Amino acid sequence: MNRSPLLQALTLLLLFSSSVIVAADSDWRNNRLTPLQRITVGPWDNFAPTASRDGNTVYLTHTRNQVPQIYRMDVASRHSTPLSEAEGDAKTPALSPGGNWLAYISFRYDARGDTCLQPLPKGDSFCISSRNENDKDPFWIDSGHLGWLSSRPGDDEWQLQQYTLKEKRITTLYRGNISAPAASRDGHYILFNRQQREQLRDRLQPILFDRRLGSSRPLTPFDLPGVPGFYAFSLDGEDLYFNYYLGDTNHDQRIDGNDHSVTFRINFQQWLESSSPLLPLQITSVAENCVFPALADDSLFLTCAFEGSLDIYQAPLSGTVPAAWSREKIEEAHRIARTPEERLLLMNTLRFRDRQQGEPLNPDYLERLLSLHLETGDLSAVHYYLQQLQQIYAEKERDPRQLAQFYRGLEILTTLLSRQQREPQGMITARFERFTREVSEQAEELKSWPHLKTIIHATIAEVLQQNDTALTLLQRLPLSADTPETMLPLES
Numbered sequence: 001m002n003r004s005p006l007l008q009a010l011t012l013l014l015l016f017s018s019s020v021i022v023a024a025d026s027d028w029r030n031n032r033l034t035p036l037q038r039i040t041v042g043p044w045d046n047f048a049p050t051a052s053r054d055g056n057t058v059y060l061t062h063t064r065n066q067v068p069q070i071y072r073m074d075v076a077s078r079h080s081t082p083l084s085e086a087e088g089d090a091k092t093p094a095l096s097p098g099g100n101w102l103a104y105i106s107f108r109y110d111a112r113g114d115t116c117l118q119p120l121p122k123g124d125s126f127c128i129s130s131r132n133e134n135d136k137d138p139f140w141i142d143s144g145h146l147g148w149l150s151s152r153p154g155d156d157e158w159q160l161q162q163y164t165l166k167e168k169r170i171t172t173l174y175r176g177n178i179s180a181p182a183a184s185r186d187g188h189y190i191l192f193n194r195q196q197r198e199q200l201r202d203r204l205q206p207i208l209f210d211r212r213l214g215s216s217r218p219l220t221p222f223d224l225p226g227v228p229g230f231y232a233f234s235l236d237g238e239d240l241y242f243n244y245y246l247g248d249t250n251h252d253q254r255i256d257g258n259d260h261s262v263t264f265r266i267n268f269q270q271w272l273e274s275s276s277p278l279l280p281l282q283i284t285s286v287a288e289n290c291v292f293p294a295l296a297d298d299s300l301f302l303t304c305a306f307e308g309s310l311d312i313y314q315a316p317l318s319g320t321v322p323a324a325w326s327r328e329k330i331e332e333a334h335r336i337a338r339t340p341e342e343r344l345l346l347m348n349t350l351r352f353r354d355r356q357q358g359e360p361l362n363p364d365y366l367e368r369l370l371s372l373h374l375e376t377g378d379l380s381a382v383h384y385y386l387q388q389l390q391q392i393y394a395e396k397e398r399d400p401r402q403l404a405q406f407y408r409g410l411e412i413l414t415t416l417l418s419r420q421q422r423e424p425q426g427m428i429t430a431r432f433e434r435f436t437r438e439v440s441e442q443a444e445e446l447k448s449w450p451h452l453k454t455i456i457h458a459t460i461a462e463v464l465q466q467n468d469t470a471l472t473l474l475q476r477l478p479l480s481a482d483t484p485e486t487m488l489p490l491e492s
Helices: 005-014 268-273 327-335 340-356 363-376 379-395 403-421 430-443 450-463 467-474
Strands: 046-051 057-064 067-074 079-082 090-095 101-106 114-119 134-142 145-151 158-164 169-176 178-183 189-198 201-210 215-218 227-233 239-245 262-267 290-295 300-307 309-315
Touching: 046 300, 046 309, 057 079, 057 090, 067 090, 090 134, 101 134, 101 145, 114 134, 114 145, 134 178, 145 178, 158 178, 169 189, 178 227, 189 227, 201 227, 227 290, 239 268, 239 290, 262 268, 262 290, 327 340, 340 363, 363 379, 379 403, 403 430, 403 450, 430 450, 450 467
Parallel strands: 046 090, 046 290
Antiparallel strands: 046 057, 057 067, 067 079, 090 101, 101 114, 134 145, 145 158, 158 169, 178 189, 189 201, 201 215, 227 239, 239 262, 290 300, 300 309
8 A cells, every 4th residue: 555655754753662572481482472373284275164162173164276165174183084975065164062963055056055964973964945045154053953144146135044953944033234143152142243334334233133032132332443253152151252353454445354354252241231342352463364263162263364375273262462471571572562463462452451450441552552553554443543532532621732632633634544545546536625625624723733733734735746835834844853842742
């Protein structure tokens, strides 16, 4: 992405120092982030795992020449074999709680995909859904009920289907523009994402469906920028693991499934009872790009894409930041972290621990997160934290440095840059020119931050290709090292 030189300069003023993560400890194993263990090896993609309770066996989707097939893997030996019973193209296996059934989507007889069942350890497979429907995302509700999503050709909505094994009956539980279903371990709840339109943009809302009552309700969003992905419950039913698209990593000015994904964990009951956004525990780094969480008794299996192909990785339930690390060790690791992604992981771990101990919201954390996302050019996440910081300082009895106004100015600037990146390259539309005039008027409100106001006006000139004007404005800024005046509040 071609970022504005002005944004790059602003980022340098906001960043903190960085290096490589090594915490002081006599044993080298204790002074590093816990690495994910790769259990499949490309060059072909391996994804969407489902694991046995003891974690010794994993079923997964393996693609070769774009043809998907289900494989069974012995985790200890890393030896995998195709599941011969699932002949033809097949993907997204789901192992039943008792381990005696495997559900999957088969394309053997229907290019749209059929939901099929395979008895284990062996037996004849059979399909249970209609061949004139599109099927996806099979999941087990409990040992006697299977769920999946289906839709008819041309229908924008998906049906949440339930199959009762004993009675061989299909029931439709819910209809809507939904995705990523998962059931609580007792089968009481089904969690999924529902897409809805807000402010001319699509947004994913977590929805909880109560099977006993036959009703649904939206859940409180997480205290994170971005959108949720796939869910999986821990085997004891207490925790929910999920992947989350935290930032705009491909810089297309939207956060969606095309961006890098991060894995999180939250206490499920706490989330159900919360009326305000909760911060979950970050499990993996943005750089590891992991989706499709699958749980065993003492480990987590993920699909990650950071070493070439899509592959299956194994991680501890506590995540890549060792649970035994003290606050001091995490802070030390953050100070010397090598990459923005590592610093983000460590910063969110500190935030989570503070929240668990009832600590008030710390604006210092938000300012450091803001710096990290500015460094990576992730303007969607930047806007999220700018709004939080404005609210915090606006609610303070005293704001002597007028930081609420500063963050409002930074929001004006980054909104301008975000809007400019959505314009046709090399073109300046009449609509965009009108927008820059509005931005110029907004900048005039920054009475306490004249230098930031100058930066905004210079940026307007730059994006309108008025480079001489931009240079003239920038030359007014006191950028000399001898200048005693502090331009931005995050320099120190």
